[in-house]
């Protein structure tokens with residue numbers, strides 16, 4: 001079985017993958033726990049970045065006082 005790389009998942013998530021590529025990737029994720037873990041990890045990173053962004057926003061709002 002061919003596994004996907006983190007770079008490929010970035011393309012997938014950013015919508016930069018072809019339609020056929022996305023279909024293949026989605027069906028692979030359903031069957032492959034290993035790749036799903038990578039995908040979950042990327043989602044966790046998103047959450048961290050989102051948290052970071054909102055902290056920065058709060059800081060900016062406070063410093064405008």
Ligand SMILES: [Zn+2]
Pocket residue numbers: 002003004028032033034035036
């Ligand atoms: Zn895989």
